[in-house]
Structure formats: structure tokens, C-alpha cells
Amino acid sequence: MKTQTIIATVLCLAHSQSVLAATDQLVLEDATVGFKTPKHVAVVGAGSAGSSTAYFLRKYSQERGISLNITVYERDGHIGGRSTTVGVYGDEQNPVELGASIFVEVNHNLVDAAKEFNLSTSGIRELRSKGPVLGVWNGRDFVYIQSAGGSWWDTAKLFWKYGLAPLKTVNLMKATVGKFLKMYEEPYFPWKSLSQVAYDLGLTAATASTGEQFLEQNGIGKLFAQDIVQASTRVNYAQNLPLLHGLEAMVCMATDGAQAIDGGNWQIFSNMLSAAQATVHLNRTVSRLAKLNNNKYSISTKKQGSKTEALDQQIFDEVVLAGPLQYSDIDFDPKPRHLPDSIPYVQLHVTVFTSKHALSPRAFNLSSEKxxxxxxxxxxxxxxxxxxxxxxxxxxGFFSISLLRPSMDTREGRGELEYLYKVFSPAPLNDTFLANILGLAEKATIDKEDISWQYRKVWNSYPYEYPRVTFEELQLDEGLWYTAGIESFISTMETSSLMGKNIARLMVDGWES
Incomplete structure (x- = not known):
């Protein structure tokens, strides 16, 4: 493997291209033999976890001859959760990702789904044939710069500055991720306890330590850890190495085969729900969840934003909560045997905008010709x-700035070619910041001649990944399942999908026992 892949954390910022992929949706045929009375399952949330739960429930129940009805409730108006696009200039034919931007070759569920649904994917596109494509900036200087194509000189500089730390990091990442991948396989899959399977696979050695400690324990120098690995943890999780645990730090470095679905990664999850033959209710909030005497569940829902009483009530055999419970506002009656702890989430500000101005060298302490x-x-x-x-x-003052691609302003009367940028930051970007990075420091305010279009989104994006060795239960009560406990272990589209798959298998196994 080329050494350059070690520091190609630009992969973490890959963005889908502007052409919407044509999809041939595959539908899993519903087998109705075996159980005469269909199982009725509700899934709350249509992101990666919820869509994957529905998809694999249909798949496993079909294999066992179990008749099944699946209903999905999603409080937002779109499928995909944190995998969301917005149309540049308001043009849905020119989408840009606001959230989960890429997946990689070891993300088996997502890679397999993209192939199954015939979705077109793109890798990372370098916009320059020469010059710098990736830099790590510490607020004063660039501590590392990678050229287009990754030259031999870049490799030489890497080893000159960091010694064997890059190779040691790759080897440690492969060993750690290799342990994680066993969670997809028997005898570990399906697992009833995330805490137990993490312990059995030796992954708690990584989750018990901070990223900084884990790298030091494995002989990786502090300079490489701070310059390169920390740059990756900041762009992926908005967290420094002394905060998040070692497993998440290693996940950040597993960037081989980075790709995105053309038109938006949400298409994976939309196709999963179609294949699952699920009844999907968008803009529908679950307001109340009551456990009945026969151990079934009554779900009351209302339209998102409505202040009126519940509009709908249905009965289900089992329920899957496929999102962080602390943001759900569900009223339980009675409370489940186990309630997950509320954990702090990172509030991440995402700003995408178009401008005719290139990034200013002066803003990054570079000479004007650079x-x-x-x-x-x-x-x-x-x-x-x-x-x-x-x-x-x-x-x-920010976590990353990415020049995504040139973008033609197709709005009436304009027709200009501009740059499309994306910025991750802990707070809203003000005019002073934007003017500085675009070389307009003398301007007090930014107008539409300088930034012709912008869109801002605030996410509760992922938990603060503090070191820990125990994780939330998968089952909160009999017939009540919970996917979001995996986010304190690893928070990615793929791991949410894996948890959905795991819970689906446990449910279907339970129906046959």
C-alpha cells in the first residue's frame, strides 16, 4: 500500500458528484409460509440503522418463511438521517453532501448495498494535476502538504519528518480494524451484547484508552500523532486525540477505497427501505410508546411540528428505536426495564457556499504566489x-475547509463558474472569517457578489467518544430494541448499518426459538 494513503485524510471529505444515479430497485419477495399471522414491527428512524434494520428483517424473515409487516416512522422529511444532500443554488440536480460523505472498502454493508442496487459510485477527485491537494494547518503554518498524485518527494518528506510512525500506524490500524471485522462473522455474529463482543475481540484495549494514549502505547511518535492522526480525528469527529478513544482514532485512518454514491449516499437507505417493502411515514414523530399486557406495543404518532394530540395509533409485536433516544422526546408507558444514558453529542456547524474567489494564501501565512x-x-x-x-x-478556529469542485451558477442572468466550498466548524462562520479566507479582509460585510449562495446546517453529529469499556444494551425491554448504543463504540454509517443487521438477525432468531 502506498505510504500516501496513510495521510490521505482528504478521503474523509469526499463528496458525491452532481449527476443523480439511475437505480434499479431490488425488492425482496415476501415469503408468507410458516407463520400464518404476520409479525408487525415498527422501526423509529429512517437513517442508516433504521433502514438497515428493515432491510435485513425482510431478508432474514424471507429466508425463514416468516410473514412480516414493517412500518418505519421518520420525524424528518427525508430518508437517510445524517446522510443528507442539498441542491447547490437550490438545484436538486447539483447536490452536495451535508453529513456522512464517504464510505470505504471495509464497509461491507454499504459496499454490498451499492452493488446490489446498481448505484453509481465515485472515488476522490483531485481538481489539480499539479500543486497541493491536501494540507494540515495548525493555525500558524502548514505542518504537512501533499501534492497532486502523491509524489516520491512527499513520501521522502514524510519519512524524514516522522520516521517509521506512518508504517506503524498503518499496521496498527489494520490489526485493530481486522478485529472489528470479525463482528460480521460467526461465531461472533449475531452478538447479544456489544460490551461482551468488544471484550471477546480484544477491542476494549483500544476503547479504554484515549487516542493519544493508544498510539503512544503502540510506539507511535507524538509528532505524527498530533500532525496527521489528530487532523483526521478532527475532520471526522471534531475531537482531539486526548479526548476520543483509540478505536475511533484507528477508524479515522482506514481510508482505503473511499467512495460516495453519485447524487447522495441517502440512496442506499432509500433502496433498502424499498427492498424491505416497508411502509414509510415521513414527517411523523413517535410521541408515545406504551407496552401492553400482552407484551405488544402501542405507538402513537403525530405530524412533525404539530402541537395537537396524536393523529395515529397502531399496535406492533416489536419496536426498534433506531436513533439516539435522548433526542426522541418519546413518552414511555411504562418506562422500559433499561433506559440508555444521555451522552453528550458534538454540535457541528456545516457551511457550504459558492464564490468566485479562491482561498487566500495570506489567510494561511503563505506567500502570494503559493x-x-x-x-x-x-x-x-x-x-x-x-x-x-x-x-x-x-x-x-475550524476543523476543515474543502474546495469540492467548480460549480456553474445556472440561475437566470448569472451563468458564472464558481468554486464550491464546504467548512466544518464548532460555531457559525461570521463575515470576518469568510472575508479573511477569501482574501477580502478589507470588507466589513460579505455580499452576494462575493458569496453568491450558501447553506448552513447544524448537526448533533456524533457522540464525544470518551474512553469506555462498556456499551449500551441492545434490548431495552422485551420486544424493544435500541441501535444507537454502537455510536459510543464507533460512529459511522457502516456501524449503524451493522447494528441494524445484528438486531434484525436476533429478532428473527427469537421468532423461531
Missing amino acids: LVPQVVLTTLPPGEHHGSSPEGVGLP
């Missing part, structure tokens, strides 16, 4: 330490 890298990741400068504090953006 080009700013296509993707700017960040780390902390020497002497600045935030420990495990969540307020750790530091001197750079």
Missing part, C-alpha cells in the same frame, strides 16, 4: 493543549 491546498485539515500548534476538553478547536 496555492492553498484543495483541502485544508487542521491540528493544534505546538504548546496548545486542550486535554479532554470538548472546546478543542484551538487556534485554527
